[in-house]
Amino acid sequence: MKRTRIAHVLAEGQPGETHQVCGWVRTRRDSKQGFSFIELNDGSSMQGLQIVVDADVPGFEEIHKLITTGASLRLVGKLQESPGKGQRVEMVASEIELYGTADADTYPLQKKRHSFEFLREIAHLRPRTNTFGAITRVRNILSAGIHEFFQTRGFQYIQTPVITTSDCEGAGEMFQVTTLNLERIAQIQTEIDFNQDFFGRKASLTVSGQLEAEIFACAIGECYTFGPTFRAENSNTTRHLAEFWMIEPEMPFYDLNDNMELAEEFIQFLMKAVLEKAPDDMQFFNDRIENTVLETVKQIAETPFERVPYTEAIEILTSSGEKFEYPVKWGNDLQSEHERFLTEKHFKKPIILFDYPRTIKPFYMRCNDDGKTVRAMDVLVPRIGEIIGGSQREERLDVLENRMRECDLNPDDYWWYLDLRRFGTVPHSGFGLGFERIVQLVTGMQNIRDCIPFPRTPKNAAF
């Protein structure tokens, strides 16, 4: 007999049907008359299946005491309408098999609430909890939604390299990749000769696929990347990971307005997908994790984003009367407190800030005619802050070269990037979206380390 997923049994199972289910025990409750209630969860849904096992089920008596929280079982039984409250149907077992026990004295997951800090220390078992099951399912819906969004719009999914030798992508500290024997080198020499290294030069893990995505956007049209990204920053916050997943669409013939439109449509699409496809998990997050998350996600899904030029945002902040720890001044980057004020208090919805001062933005963003600003945009959402950063790219060769020198970069190092402007240059735009930040936004989870199965942060890569 084929296994039926518990999610399917709960949603569509009818009294009288016989099914086989497999999974892990959440709780067992014994009754005097000799039968037991087992709540079984197989990860397919938030809710588990209640199974009534009578004392005369073959083999049950021998394994009865071994059916503890965490034990794995196979059960066959007939569904019936549940006389008790809390579930539509339940199963009456006719066959039971114990796959594996989970010794109650040593199994770390108990039938109680655990702190997220503790669960991080047992990252191999935390997917078995309600919260991490829900996060994993929502992560999956978001992943599928990302591909669906772009695929139905004719975007091509491209793969950019994880290992890169372009030394200065300009988006933060990089992890070095090497096959050199560092212990030996430390003993016998003081200078490192990268010619001896695997690639014959210094190599690192990518901090962004953007430059490579531009190559394809300027060849095959709209495209996007969705892959791991690495930043060796010593960041210890609830919003940063050393290894995270990033989505980077890149579109030829898009100006900044087209770019903003796409970013807004994209985020709203993902919010709707989650609301529609994971209502139980979303309700759980709202009940148990963060009681405003449903409202927030719905609001983002439906409300048009406010578009505010940087200069106007500065004016709003200076005339707000709000006391900020850091001064608001044109030409300075906005601090977290400023962004939060704008999106949480002033506009009370997602906002897109654009046209930032060129001095605080990277070289590849297109310069405006005012000589002071660039066509950059940041999408800010309540609670998380920046979730998307993007821009229209500078497509004019001479302007781009000047900007590189202004940023102390050597244009020769980017010869291939400049070739895109040298031969058949086109206006184009793109943005980057941190996948775990979207997960964090829709789940209401406070710490991004709980939004990825195996978080990597400074001093932490145990699993």
Added chain:
RNA sequence: UCCCCUGUAGCUCAAUCGGUAGAGCGAGCGGCUGUUAACCGCUAGGUUCAAGGUUCGAGUCCUUGCGGGGGAGCCA
């Protein structure tokens, strides 16, 4: 990297002014029950993160180290 908080039973936490280390949950045993965060009783469970210092006496105060959390910066 900086600032603040924190480290006590398997887990979540308490311990007054520096004076014999406790509770809830979990676990074991027993009872009760179509139960569902089940409930009731009993029992076991501790090198108080580590090293050093002050003191008659340190979980508590001081120093250093390590771990964890929050905030900031960097960003997605």
